Every structure is written in C-alpha cells, then in structure tokens.
Amino acid sequence: MKLIVITRPDFFPGEAEAITTLFYYGLEILHLRKPESDITEIESLLDKIPEEYHSRIVVHEHFQLVNRYHLKGIHLNRRNPHVPQDYKGHISCSCHSLEEVKQHKPSCNYVFLSPIFDSISKAGYSSAFTTNQLQEAHRQGIIDSRVMALGGLDSERMNDIKQFGFGGAVLLGDIWNHLGNDFIPHFLRLRQAAFTPIILSIAGSDCSGGAGIQADTKTISALGGYAATVITAITAQNTQGVQAVYPQTDETVRRQIESVMDDLPPHAVKIGMVHDANIVTAITDCLQIYRPLHVVYDPVMISTSGRRLMTEKTIQAICEKLFPLCTLITPNLHETALLTGNTINSINDMEEAAQTLAHRYGISVLVKGGHLEGNEMCDVLFHRENIYRYSVAKIESHNLHGTGCTLSSAIATQLAYGNSMEEAVRQAKQYVYQAINRGKNMQIGQGNGPLWHFF
Numbered sequence: 001m002k003l004i005v006i007t008r009p010d011f012f013p014g015e016a017e018a019i020t021t022l023f024y025y026g027l028e029i030l031h032l033r034k035p036e037s038d039i040t041e042i043e044s045l046l047d048k049i050p051e052e053y054h055s056r057i058v059v060h061e062h063f064q065l066v067n068r069y070h071l072k073g074i075h076l077n078r079r080n081p082h083v084p085q086d087y088k089g090h091i092s093c094s095c096h097s098l099e100e101v102k103q104h105k106p107s108c109n110y111v112f113l114s115p116i117f118d119s120i121s122k123a124g125y126s127s128a129f130t131t132n133q134l135q136e137a138h139r140q141g142i143i144d145s146r147v148m149a150l151g152g153l154d155s156e157r158m159n160d161i162k163q164f165g166f167g168g169a170v171l172l173g174d175i176w177n178h179l180g181n182d183f184i185p186h187f188l189r190l191r192q193a194a195f196t197p198i199i200l201s202i203a204g205s206d207c208s209g210g211a212g213i214q215a216d217t218k219t220i221s222a223l224g225g226y227a228a229t230v231i232t233a234i235t236a237q238n239t240q241g242v243q244a245v246y247p248q249t250d251e252t253v254r255r256q257i258e259s260v261m262d263d264l265p266p267h268a269v270k271i272g273m274v275h276d277a278n279i280v281t282a283i284t285d286c287l288q289i290y291r292p293l294h295v296v297y298d299p300v301m302i303s304t305s306g307r308r309l310m311t312e313k314t315i316q317a318i319c320e321k322l323f324p325l326c327t328l329i330t331p332n333l334h335e336t337a338l339l340t341g342n343t344i345n346s347i348n349d350m351e352e353a354a355q356t357l358a359h360r361y362g363i364s365v366l367v368k369g370g371h372l373e374g375n376e377m378c379d380v381l382f383h384r385e386n387i388y389r390y391s392v393a394k395i396e397s398h399n400l401h402g403t404g405c406t407l408s409s410a411i412a413t414q415l416a417y418g419n420s421m422e423e424a425v426r427q428a429k430q431y432v433y434q435a436i437n438r439g440k441n442m443q444i445g446q447g448n449g450p451l452w453h454f455f
Helices: 015-024 039-047 051-056 065-069 098-107 131-139 155-163 183-194 212-222 250-263 277-290 312-325 333-340 347-361 403-416 421-439
Strands: 002-006 029-032 057-059 073-076 090-095 110-113 147-150 168-171 198-206 226-238 241-247 268-271 295-297 364-367 376-383 386-393
Touching: 002 147, 002 183, 015 029, 015 051, 015 183, 029 039, 039 065, 051 057, 057 065, 090 098, 098 110, 098 131, 155 183, 168 183, 198 212, 198 250, 198 403, 212 226, 212 403, 226 250, 250 277, 268 403, 277 312, 295 312, 295 403, 312 347, 333 347, 347 364, 347 376, 347 386, 376 421, 386 421, 403 421
Parallel strands: 002 029, 002 168, 029 057, 057 073, 073 090, 090 110, 110 147, 147 168, 198 226, 198 268, 268 295
Antiparallel strands: 226 241, 364 376, 376 386
C-alpha cells in the first residue's frame, strides 16, 4: 500500500525539517494542506524543503505553485473542487461516500475516502462506514488500489485497511502526534505495516544457503520485503568452495523475468551472478521493456581471492549494455581495478574510481573497501556528484560468505522503501554489520560460514 501523510493545517516551528526527515526516511507522498494559508506562506515552506523532494508533494491550495515548484500534483476538495484550465498533471480528490468514489475515481490518479475510523485529528468526526459496507465495496471493485483510506489510521489498523482492499493509508493525526524523539521510529513502524516492497533478485543459486539467491531472499525477508527470484545458474557449493556451476540458458532467464514482471512488478531489482553475454542481453532487454525504478547490480566479476569469474566478452557486454541501465553498482576492490584499469590502494583511490565509473556510465557507484589494510572498513559512494564514506571497525570473523550479496540486496530493499540513495546505503551497511557481528561465533559448515540474517 501507499503511505501518504497530510500536513497539519497550521504552520509550526521545525515543520520543514520534519517533512524533509520523513522524505529522507522514505515517505512517498506528502499532501500539503493549509486551508487558511496565503500563497507566500506556502512558498516559504516549500523553499525550506530540498528541491529533490518537491516531486513528492501534492498541494490542496494555490494550484499555481505546481509548475513553479515542479510538484507532484493537485488535490481537489470542497474548498477547491475544480481542475485549473489546461492542467494535465497528477490529480487526487477527497470523497466522503462510496458514490463519490465511483464518480471521481475515473478522472483521478487516486481518491481519499474518509472517515474510515473515528478521526484522531478532528474530535467528533466519526466513522462513516461499517465493516460490511467496506467489504462489499471491495467485492464490487469500488474500493481498489486507487482508493486511499483516511481517518483514524494508526499502525494497529493497517492490516484492516489491507483487508478492505485500499491502495493506501493516509495519515494525519497519528503521525503528527508523535513529533519528538519517537517521530521517525513511529513513521518507520507505520511504513513497514503499510507497505511490503517487492524486490526481484536475479542471481545464482547457492545450495548451501550462504550466498546468491538464498542470501538475497533471507535479507529481503528480514527487512520486511517480498523476494521474487530469477536463477541465472545453479551451483554446487558449500562453505569450503564451489564444486560445480550449471548455467541456465538466456531464454530460461528471460522467461523467468517476464513471469515475475508481468504479475508482480518489483519496486527494485538486485542483480548478482551473470556469467554469460547472452544472459546479459536477456536481462537488459527485459530492463528496457519493464523499466524498474531501482536496479542494484553487484558485479560478481572477480572473487574476493582475486580469481576472474567472467570471460572478456561477458565483461564487455555488461559494461556496454547493463551498467547504463543500473541505478547503483557495488564492485569490490578487484572489480573496481578491473573496470578502471587502475590499482586501488587507498580510500582516495576508491573515491577517484567511483567518480570515474559514475561519470562513465551515468550511475551511482559504491566501491567496497573491505579488503583494504587496517582495522577499519570503509566503503565509498559516489552519488549525484557527492562522495559519502561509510566506515566501521572491522569484525574478526570467518563467517563472511555472502556479504556482498547481502549488502546489495539490502540496498535494493531500502531503495524500494523509498529511501534516498545515501540513506539506503547507510541502513544497508548497518544491517550487514549487525549480521556479521551476530554470525561471527556461529559454526555452520567447515569453512567460510554465512552471516546471520535474522538477528
């Protein structure tokens, strides 16, 4: 389900910062509703919110601001019931009966239906619908993915909203009543209760369960997402090494991707083991057709020991066809050296390499520095002309099998939740750190054991 927040009707100190923080932590849509405002007050608030988030804001008043600030769209209500002349953008509207839903839904991107439960923000604004009415409306197709529930919603009622068939939950009183230390933790609880992102992992199968598809599925599930999978190769491997690899055909990979995309389009795609140029072509063809919003690729070209895992033809196909369709790539130091042609010996080298690859392919790049000398592990992200360092103390552990798979699928999941790239990487890094720490003393297999994903 979508998670939508409506602003308080009044202006309050720190409001722009609070809104920005919600966006930073993955809020998809904010409705800017200030019934008594004049246009200069709305402009002042918008000016304090970073431009990168303006495309997630819908206004209830002063519709002329949409084009000026490149906002998401407009919301129609009883105060402002008409679409401006020649307006062609995003439209939503408020409905207070099922008849109004049927009337307005065809001309809107989505509609609000309220009050579903007794309002939290408006005393005396009681639920207008019985459970039976809502269930019947869903059965008839009146309530569907384009109808958003409003009124009295909190985390405990999210499952009810899902059962009634609503496409989203609209929050007002509940979210703003938690301003303070619990503001973001409460929002994250609401987000997870409302939204289950679908993440597609395209990777090889590790029968021992530590890496590949199996590690991706565990990671995505642990972070509250739904994992779909496309298997590029079946491997016979365990904690002591890889004994055999059985590649899938490009047609098999293509058909798997099409089956997933046609029925449950993912919010993000994670790509791992791609060993054949024909499979690269199959994946890129599908990405160009379906255009998923986020594509995170862990280019498994060279093992952590330095052994090359791909032919030159496959690497060339990846660079020419696959990289430009990605949102983020996550090469290790060996892979970064291969791609840039330069040896990587320091964090400065990592930063230069990340920038080089980002500019070459028009994407974001996370260079993983886990094998640099020293007691600290530092990864470097180059994103939109900014460099971010993520440093943590190294954990002494022999259980590191699947670390790269876990990190890339965690980033994909965090992006699917709507987090910014910087925040998605930060949260994914925290998750991997805890998974390594919790698994360091476990004894699974006789060699390089796995992380523990379900801490």
